[in-house]
Amino acid sequence: MNNFLEHVPVLLDEILENLKKYKITNGVIIDATFGLGGYSSAILENTNCDVYGFDRDPEVLKYANKLKEKYKNRFKFFQKKFSEIDDILSEPNHAKKKIRAMIFDLGVSNLQLTKKNRGFSFKLDGPLDMRMSKDGIKAFEVINNYSAEMLSNIFYNFGDEVFSRRIARNIVKLRGITPITSTLELADIIRKSIPGKNKKIDKATKSFQAIRMFINDEITELNKGLIASEKFLTYGGILCVVSFHSKEDRIVKNFLNECQGKSKLVISKFLPPKENLRKSFEIITKKPVLPSDDEIKINHKARSAKLRIAKRTKFSPIFKHEAAA
Ligand SMILES: C[S@@+](CC[C@H](N)C(=O)[O-])C[C@H]1O[C@@H](n2cnc3c(N)ncnc32)[C@H](O)[C@@H]1O
Numbered sequence: 001m002n003n004f005l006e007h008v009p010v011l012l013d014e015i016l017e018n019l020k021k022y023k024i025t026n027g028v029i030i031d032a033t034f035g036l037g038g039y040s041s042a043i044l045e046n047t048n049c050d051v052y053g054f055d056r057d058p059e060v061l062k063y064a065n066k067l068k069e070k071y072k073n074r075f076k077f078f079q080k081k082f083s084e085i086d087d088i089l090s091e092p093n094h095a096k097k098k099i100r101a102m103i104f105d106l107g108v109s110n111l112q113l114t115k116k117n118r119g120f121s122f123k124l125d126g127p128l129d130m131r132m133s134k135d136g137i138k139a140f141e142v143i144n145n146y147s148a149e150m151l152s153n154i155f156y157n158f159g160d161e162v163f164s165r166r167i168a169r170n171i172v173k174l175r176g177i178t179p180i181t182s183t184l185e186l187a188d189i190i191r192k193s194i195p196g197k198n199k200k201i202d203k204a205t206k207s208f209q210a211i212r213m214f215i216n217d218e219i220t221e222l223n224k225g226l227i228a229s230e231k232f233l234t235y236g237g238i239l240c241v242v243s244f245h246s247k248e249d250r251i252v253k254n255f256l257n258e259c260q261g262k263s264k265l266v267i268s269k270f271l272p273p274k275e276n277l278r279k280s281f282e283i284i285t286k287k288p289v290l291p292s293d294d295e296i297k298i299n300h301k302a303r304s305a306k307l308r309i310a311k312r313t314k315f316s317p318i319f320k321h322e323a324a325a
Helices: 012-021 038-046 058-070 082-090 139-145 148-159 164-175 183-193 205-215 218-232 246-259 293-298 300-304
Strands: 028-031 050-054 075-078 099-105 233-243 281-283 306-312
Touching: 012 038, 012 233, 012 306, 028 038, 038 050, 038 058, 050 082, 058 075, 082 218, 099 218, 139 148, 139 164, 139 205, 148 164, 148 205, 164 183, 183 205, 205 218, 218 233, 218 246, 233 246, 246 281, 246 306, 293 300
Parallel strands: 028 050, 028 099, 050 075, 099 233
Antiparallel strands: 233 306, 281 306
């Protein structure tokens, strides 16, 4: 299977190298963001592990089916979200499996980005949709119904957009004349709301990212996915997370620090922060792994990727997990 033309997997060599280095040679690997199956197929080819692919997007089913045909007994696919991984892995037929690695490659795939009818891209003319799972509220409803204050909060909180208020005000003004229906229309309003010349990145980038994150509840999803990794990875198993912007990377970093037992509570300025010795993860990448210049040359989209890896220890999880029913 080669879908590389449609989506080039980012930092794949580094992930495979670490699977080898940490002796992840059997058991199950969770590919939590199956996409076009770039990671899953490389793992199936290069290890003896079974792979469980997860993706919330129904459009990836055709890629998953191809892989199922090729690796009948070694590959399973679940059209589910990160927040549902816990339920699936708690089912009796999966509960006995050894989960040896969990991999997250966050954000959207090229499949989603380059299809204009999905509404993710500010460069292609499409409807205001942006739903990864194809259910729930669309971007159209948010852009045309939410108050200026709510919109501004979304742009600021999820996109770090400093011109959030101006953008929100202009959206509300213009939708009062006629509803905003297309990605290009919205991108134009955003660009015109931001003063100054076009910088290296398109002025619509941050706001589009913010709406997408809000619509798909990406922060909650990521947190639940990370917490599931702490619960299900076996001793010595590894967690690999590839993120593409600082918001996501910060969540991963903070989660791992927390699991590493670094309490933010400084009891007295004379004492170091309290350390929990029963840490659930040991951080392998003190600094995130970045793509090589060669990879960026071949795949420009890899330029902002950051990979963090941590190894599960033998201690019980730090985060509370609801008991299975
Ligand atoms: C960057 S792509 C992954 C590409 C994949 N590694 C490959 O090589 O083809 C991210 C994928 O994760 C999926 N995704 C994002 N958030 C998700 C979530 N909360 N639950 C399940 N899938 C999610 C998206 O639908 C998308 O297909």
